[in-house]
Amino acid sequence: MPYFDAASAAPLHPVAREALLAALDEGWADPVRLYREGRRARMLLDAAREAAAEAVGCRPDELVFTPSGTQAVHSGMSGALAARRRVGRGLVHSAVEHSSVLHAAEAHTAAGGTVTQVGVDRTGRVAAGEFAAALRPDTALACLQSANHEVGTEQPVEEVAARCQEAGVPLLVDAAQSLAWGPVPGAWSLLAASAHKWGGPPGVGLLAVRKGTRFAPQGPADERESGRAPGFGNLPGIVAAAAALRALRAEAASGADEAARLRGLVGRIRTRVPELVGEVEVVGDPVRRLPHLVTFSCLYVDGEVLLQELDRAGFSVSSGSSCTSSTLTPSHVLRAMGVLSEGNVRVSLPYGTDEAEVERFLQVLPGVVRSVRERLGVPVEEPEMPGKPAAAGEETGLVVDALGKRCPIPVIELAKVIGRVPVGGTVTVLSDDEAARQDIPAWCAMREQEYVGERDAERGAAYVVRRRV
């Protein structure tokens, strides 16, 4: 059964499974003890640290293992921020970081710190110059992902790291999505990653803090992992995680270019989905991207129903649509990019994905989208009426009441009436759905209609669209 959500959790690499089994037998004891079982555990831990450090591109004594990528990010941010508290309390990060960075930033704000978010372009990429411009004399830490977890866009980490170095600001790189594919280049100061994204088991993250980076671990003291990850470590998991990472690097070095192969499969999805499924926006940078990940949004489609139907057809994918989350707001990444969020699908191919599975996905997807649209009563052709300027006295201020209706209904209602509006006339959509704020402008961009703006309304907001074509 094709599982296409490697960006959430990759299936265990076979090498990791073997290493984990061996480490259950050899690595269950406490590595700080001096008896033979402890010494054996210590040797396994040391070897795992060396392998992981080599794959990351740092020294073994700069790297600690944490219980998750999230905890690596939390510890890395709090330790770096605290160590530079005298410099200032400013934190700079991109608007499309992983929630672990955003949550740590919220905690920093709640504790009296200041946060500057750097926006992204429509592909989800920050501009290095804009990021550098956000650095101030009181900036204690900057955070930038190596590549985005929802749309796959690679960030200009090397250039940003150089600019941070010039400014004397440490840069923490969240490399969770990219570490499987290679080390992060450049003069970063801290790096966090998560093993279950590269085929290691869940329960293992890593945090690298390069020498010369000021760091003050927060929270209760602990003697393990340089005080940066309290508690008895998950040694079998650590051994397995390091083995998987080493295996990926060895396979890449031996010429088996899995990244290039998956890049080709994703390229095929990027090209063919818009041909096969109408009214689709493929998002993210088409070139500077992760090899295995592609995201697209389907107009007039309910993300949750789409995922259910794909699951029924045997495909496991995820979505950044509001209608599949418990928060009723679309993904902050899609919002920061200003792209359509409804009917959103993220496909992330695990290592070794069969080409035939991708082909079958491309066969199945159009029918699934069509059936979801049909059930929602989507206008087959719009505008129904060829556009012409308003005649004298003609009503030009149509209002559509979509209050109480969730994504994608407000956009569907808009599409249904646009044909009745003369060119130059407006439609006002009343909606209390958070997704409408993002998807009505995105629809306008896709349809080349003018998005006039948003007005307060008694309930929700009033979104005004002017017909152009």
Next chain:
Amino acid sequence: MPYFDAASAAPLHPVAREALLAALDEGWADPVRLYREGRRARMLLDAAREAAAEAVGCRPDELVFTPSGTQAVHSGMSGALAARRRVGRGLVHSAVEHSSVLHAAEAHTAAGGTVTQVGVDRTGRVAAGEFAAALRPDTALACLQSANHEVGTEQPVEEVAARCQEAGVPLLVDAAQSLAWGPVPGAWSLLAASAHKWGGPPGVGLLAVRKGTRFAPQGPADERESGRAPGFGNLPGIVAAAAALRALRAEAASGADEAARLRGLVGRIRTRVPELVGEVEVVGDPVRRLPHLVTFSCLYVDGEVLLQELDRAGFSVSSGSSCTSSTLTPSHVLRAMGVLSEGNVRVSLPYGTDEAEVERFLQVLPGVVRSVRERLGVPVEEPEMPGKPAAAGEETGLVVDALGKRCPIPVIELAKVIGRVPVGGTVTVLSDDEAARQDIPAWCAMREQEYVGERDAERGAAYVVRRRV
């Protein structure tokens, strides 16, 4: 090879190993996802939570899984303290808690809180009344272990929990050492434990917070595990941990009374070690104790050398002696009890320990201790001179310079000269070894000599002993 350090880390229970293998195949995906791999993972997580909750004696929605027992303690304490901040900032705990509690208490103090330590008797047990007396109107939280990790003494948790309830103070129980043997009785509010102590894999802890207990998770927000344990969970580990705990309970229920069997083996060690090895103090409560754990200290023995020699003879044990730790101070538990710390050995028998291994340990131990003592030049018989009162004009103020010498040398030097002191006369030992502060009084108690007290000295301290017998 006999491994007798289950209190550090127990070998994996066979059931846990099987469950872990199955969960690697079935439980690697993200349990919050709606596709089949996610639903399967969610079912495994729910089942594990139910099993663990049943073994703990709480409701499933009161229990979260953490990456370690240490993190369960840290999260439990910080969440409970923060939620009752308006009540006050007082924290009460026993003097013999695990380092995770002590470190969290230090962090609480550093943040402006106050900490009251409740002392223990010579067996390492707190008096419930004394504990209750330490509770004040501004006490936000009390912490008490169910049983001590170094000496095995059980604490009066049920009574203390009742007293805390009367006082309206939540009690957090660190049940890391006892949960394998049964649920913790009584009206506790929070409970922390660690899977690798009960035969689960490392990388899993649990925190129970009973309904009605105010709790405010600290640190960055996270949607997983009720916000009490951030990051992607170690589901294969969790499944294995719950399976091991369920298996232990099922075995106990089926009449296979492993606790009673190990209790008998430990009883044998408690009785025979003092017979086989002279000058030994077996510490901890002889009755109200963990079934599998016993600790004793050997006079005139270097703990590190003893552990090395036992390791060479095939036995893996641990020690609370200062000479085996990196801190140069003896275990805080032995210190709080006021017992001898030199030549300290903790034996903790894993589930299924072979009786023959215990017998072999008892055969090997006396020779090992003898050889260590011989190498240290221990006085074979002391006092060499029968005690008599000082004659007129006889020197009675002997001074022994043991500066720069580490445990157990200062006590050995004292024993060598005591025979030259007339009854009623004194010996002053100069020592800058932290262990002397504890071991010289302990030696006096064992030898029925009078410990007069400690004086400041130019270097270290001067310990004064009066000869009585």
